[in-house]
Structure formats: structure tokens, C-alpha cells
Amino acid sequence: MTRLRRDPRTERAAARTSGAERPRYDLALKAAPSRRPRRDPRAEAAAQRVPAAARLRLDRSQFGAATVVATHVPERQTDKASPKPIIVENPDFLVLVVPDMAGGRLGEHDRQLFGAARELAGKTGATLALVGASSADLGPAGADRVAVVARDPDAYDPDARAAEVVAAMRALDPKHVLFPESADGGDLARRVSVLTGEPLFTEAEQVSASALGRPARCRKVEQRSVPTRLISVAADSVASYSGAPREARNEQVDLASGPAKTAGAIVSATRIPADPATVPLALADFVVSAGNGVTDLDMFRQVVAALGATPGASRVLCDAGLMPRAAQVGASGTVLGASCYFALGIAGAPQHLQGVADCEHIVAVNTDLHAAMIARAGLGIIQDAQLVMPAILEELERERRETGT
Template identity: 30%
Template sequence: MSNDILVITEHLDGKVADISYEMVGKAKELASAWGGQAVAVMMGNGMADQANGFDSDATLYIDHPALAEFNPEAYGRVTLALAEERSPRLIMVGNTSVGMDLAAWLSVKLGAACVAYVNGLEADGDTLVATSQIYGGKMAAECAVDGPAVVSVMAGAFPAEDGMGNTAAESVAPPASLDDLKVHFVKLIRPEAGDVDITAVEKLVAVGRGIGSEDNIELAQELAEALGAELAASRPIIDAGWLPKTRQVGKSGLTVKPKLYFMLGISGAPEHLEGMKDAELIIAVNTDPNAPIFDVAHYGVAQDLFDVAEAMLEKLE
């Protein structure tokens, strides 16, 4: 086992995902502590220029038509071959649909530990200490790993700017055959456009499970209108059919960066936090004072959301 770290980067529509830079920055810090190298790995097709944007110790760019978009079989073959060739101490992937597709499979193939929902990584001598969110973000678990590991990192866990740079990428041939794939990318299906693009508005009022029933959505809508905001929601509201999918914020929904993100009855599951962590001002209302959302909110109110919403409407009239 070497002391190197492989970072499996991600991209969509020709744009490198922020999670890639976030992981590279932390990988470089850990690799320095262990006397190894942080190696960014980009798989794609016609993306050589984008591969030069990391502040890694080294960057490998693997170009092939089968790697143009994420394909679990193709990406898995390449990553496994690289890992078997280089014997890295750590493989970092995003805690995303891409990374979660790879992490457990890789760990089994390599006989490595697998730690998911990671939002903290430190080197304690030769030991990797990973902090994970568990029970929907209500608790944190600390895992000490002495051997090789695969970790999936939460978006926003580390600063993206720490991984941005201009390390020249080395173009290498795919280390595994991609000619006999059973899985083929067909097309990217995007959700239908809704009545409003919540990613483009400056103010959002978001509702979660704590709203109680579909009838109570009307109160949240009134508050949104009074604030000059649009209505958004967490996944349980969408799954219940109370609001359309185009209003969903989170890992399986949309990523928003409004000036104001006002939450009613949202506890703060990691999947939701991934979609709104970069909002300029975050205000949370939840009856549970220990809800994880209060760890990220700039202002929090541990009160009944209906009392708060009605009091605000009175003031705004």
C-alpha cells in the first residue's frame, strides 16, 4: 500500500463539479501528512483543458468516448484498474449519485474499508480518522481506519478553493478495456421545467415534513408571497405529491443559492443540506432544538412553525 490518494472527480455538461475541488484540497493536506501524493483522476471525452484546473500533486486524464458521461461499468473498471496498479491508501469519491455508485463496489473489490456521508477527514499518525453524519444528520460517528479505504465525501465539507489550481494533467490511456461494456449511456433526462426556476430566484421559503399536511402548504405560500419569495420543499413533501418535483431542493432535487433560504419544518437531512448549503442567509424554524438544521442556519427559531409564520404575516401586512 502506498501513501497516495486517488480523487475521482466528477463533471456534468462539460463543467467540473465543485465536490471535485473540495476533495482535491483535502486530499493534498492528507497526502502531505502521510508523505504521499494527491492524485486527481478525471475521466471524460474532450475535457483535457478542464483536467488542468486542480491544485493536486498530479492529475491523470483518461479520455475515451465511453467516459464522456458517467457509466458505472466504465468508471468502475477504470478506477479499479488504477487502484490495483497504484495501491492507494485512500480513494475519495463524492457522496453523490456517481460516487455512491462506485464506493461500495470498489471497497468490496479491493478489500478496503468504506465510509460514507463523510464531512471530516484527518490524519492521526498513520491512521485516517473519518467523521460521518448518521441518523439523518442528527449524530456524528468517528471512524478510525488503519488500512486502505474508500470514502464518499459530502458536498460542502471542505473549501472548494483549496483544490483549485493549474497542475498540468497527464493524459493516459484507459488502464482497462472499455470495448465490451454491457452498460451504455443513452441520454441525460432532465426533469420537466416547472412554472418557476427556483435555482434563479433570490428568496425561497422551503417547507419540510414538519408542515404536517397538504392543507398547510397554503400558509407557507402566503408567507412566500409576503416576502417576495418562491416556494420550495424537501423530498418528503415531493414524495407525498404536495408540490411538484421542480420545487425540490437537495441531492435528488435542485441545488439553489438564494440570498434568503427560509425553512419551515425542515430537520436538516444531509441530502437536503447538499442542495442549499451555499445560500447567503439561512433561517430555520423547527420545534426540535436539536435538529441538525440549526448547525448550518445563520438564525434559528425553535418554535412552532405555524405560530412563527402567522406572526410574520401579521408584521408583513
């Protein structure tokens, strides 16, 4: 039950007797109770209890839900309207961004590239993304314009890509052109520099509208330059764009003005995907790990194979000899750089969380609502991993039958 809280000062003032030289109080008088409610911890705990839990679990996000307020307080608006996209109608200049977009999606390095482009564009310029396929993430990443160039996503033709970038430069006349300093992006940037005859500032770690910076001589010297037209940005050096989403308006680009296409030296090229079961954890893109909450390791291996992922494990299973030491994830094992990490029955020790700090997406399954891995995950499933694994296999089998693959 909720009781009204006493106010000793108000009671003392009401019991004071007037007309006396010294303060006198009539203890028979009682002041009206305060309107401030008294908390009822038992009622709050009952409201915070998580149903269908084997042990007592309390959802602390519901703190204070059982408190009764004496006066009426209008409810807050919990639904926040999504911010309106920023529109740059007539930009003074354009900053052309050429992301890698491996697999048709923006990677972390690509997002950092848009952050550098926004620094160069400022308030009066606009960024234009030259991509092979449109994506809904381009606007939130910081793209004001999007130019889609139809190409085979699986084909490897660096000469044709360089010719496309040169044609876009001639058609749009951008002030700056940004490339990621990666295996494909760095190669493309150097090919464009050769075709245009313009200098390329490589591996930029400091990007602003007034200067570019990069380390040299084993990082003992810092080289600085005014922003050139062609720039390649190093990974993990510039912050991603974190402002309001941009418009990402479709832009038509005439690529007919590019250099004439010639027969390249590459006759044919085929991308051969690595076997996820044998790829090292440090290079894996999708990792599924088992923790102390997984007892059926045979089913765990079936789930890993069905998802096409690389198997991992917590230190507890590796110390017990149930999983190989090479599969250990964490600061004392392998630090991951995967796009997606799926943790089954892992509570989330500090060393384990250090190993998945660079993962882009984390999905966790655990019976403990307050587990550290659940708090770190973007998607948390409060359930026993032994019940979730057969459900995953059943859903994958149903999808396979429907699609016929």
C-alpha cells in the first residue's frame, strides 16, 4: 500500500503555541499530512517482476512504476517524431564520395568516408555518393545526392570503375573526390589519379575544410597539405557522420563523357568466398558463439552450419576442452571485427565484451535480463539457448522449403 509521507516541519509549525516567550508546542495537535506520496518498495518490485522467469528477475527500467502520485500529472509524449532530412537545394560545390559498399551495404569505413566528406562540404556544399546500388543507409550516413551506376556487383573490373569515376568527375566537376584507403578503394583512387593526371593525397587521417594531415616516417612526422581534389581516407581516423539524416536525392549523371573503354588486361575474374567453417575468427564476417548456457554442442554446430557462420566460444567452454582454443572470443582470445556477432548463452564477461567491441551488430540469447551481453546487444532474446537453437533450425528449414534452395 502507498502511505502519505509525514512532513515534520509542517507538523511542528502547526503545533506551536502563540503568545509565549519561548517556543511552546501543543503535542495534541496534528498537522494535515503532506501530499507527497510515500514509496511502497513491495508494490514496485511486484510491478517490475519479469513473468515466466525461472528465477526472480526485475526489470529496472520500470523503476517507480508502482508509485501513486496524489496529483494528476499529464502524460509525456513518448513517441518522438523522426527528424526531418536536411535538404541542400542549390549547393555551392559537390564532394564526390566513392565508397566500397562490399556486399551492397555500407561498411564502417564507408561511413567514416561520409563523415570526412561532410567536413569538407560544410554548410554550403553537398555530398554525392557514386554507388553501384542504392541503399536506405546513404541518407543517414550523410549523402545529399546519390548517383547509381548500373554494374554487375560480382564482377571485378577496376578499369571500368576508374573510367566511371573519371566520367562522373567530368560531368559533375566536384571540388573533392574521396576514396576509402582499402584494398579496392585505394587501388581505384590510384587508377583515377593516373587517368586524370591529378595528385592524390593518400591515407589522410585528419580532414577539414582548411587542411589535410597524415603521419610519415614511422609516424614521427606529420605531413599537412591544403585539401587536394583526390583524397583517400584511412580507416578509423575520421568519425562517422552523426547529424540529422540527409536527403539522399537521386541524381542523374551522364557517363558518356568518360574515357573510351579499352580492352583491359583482366580476362575474367571470379570471387571465391572463403569457407566460414575454416576462416580465422579475426577475418570472419559473421560469428556465432556458444557460452556456458549451451549444453548441446552438436546442435550448436548445426546452427552454425545452417547460418553459414564461423563458430566461436567463450573462455569457459575453451577451458573445459569442449571447444578449441582457436575459437575463443575475447581479450584473451581473438578480438573480432565481424559485421554480426550472435552470442548463445554467454553472460558477457569484461574480457569477452572487449573482444566484440568492434562488431557492428550483436544478437544475444540469455535467460538473464540483466546480463552484460544483453545490455551490449542490439537485439536481445530472453530465453534459454537450448530452446532457441531448434527454433532457428526449424525456421531455416521452413524458409528453405518455401524458396526451394
